[in-house]
Amino acid sequence: MGLDEAFRGARPCRPRAALQASRLGGATMELSRPDALLRRIAQQLLPRFPGIFSIETVERYVIESYESLARGARIRQHLFTLTQRLAEERLTALAQSRGEIGKPVCEVLFVCTHNAGRSQMAAALMSHHAAGRVHVRTAGTPLLMRSSPPWSRRLLS
Incomplete structure (x- = not known):
């Protein structure tokens, strides 16, 4: 089972809904602090995969990584740093499996x-x-x- 299948059944939470709504609605939507941080993480990761992944794919992996880590986190102090690392590892592994990066x-x-x-x-x-x-x-x-x-x-x- 791939990572996509593992997260497909995950419960949607506020960050995913807010990012999708802000992207699709076009209206200026005030993002909560976690949503803004997740968006910033996605923006920071995007240049590491030029021409490989769209912003939507990077955002999806960031949100899924956050949800996965937050689900069992007792200490949340470093949750966003760990989210960035996990999302980057997952995106790198996906690009490598497709042969897009060595x-x-x-x-x-x-x-x-x-x-x-x-x-x-x-x-x-x-x-x-x-x-x-x-x-x-x-x-x-x-x-x-x-x-x-x-x-x-x-x-x-």
Whole structure:
């Protein structure tokens, strides 16, 4: 499942509605502070992907990243900085998967099938020892394990 499919079922919240309304309505709409910050993040990210993504795509990824992070955030002090980083990573990965931008270093994906944090520990060790020569990603597969037959659990363990 891609990132788009993962977020397609997410509940819409105020930032998405406000940005869409301000874009479509044409009337001057007063944006709340989070909406203004999300718009500014999108404007800052757009020049990093010239001719690759439209402002609407960048805004959508910024809003989805914000919603994803805000959903489980207990401490919101750095939420917008993390939103910008997550949106930039997602947009970069999308552009790389389409072949629109190159990959400067090879990539390694660590997958944890038991949601125990082993992939994050492995990624930290790899990042430390590779010293920037490898881009490391992590993932978990709890849904895969629930829907897979018993023999696949042994293969993925």
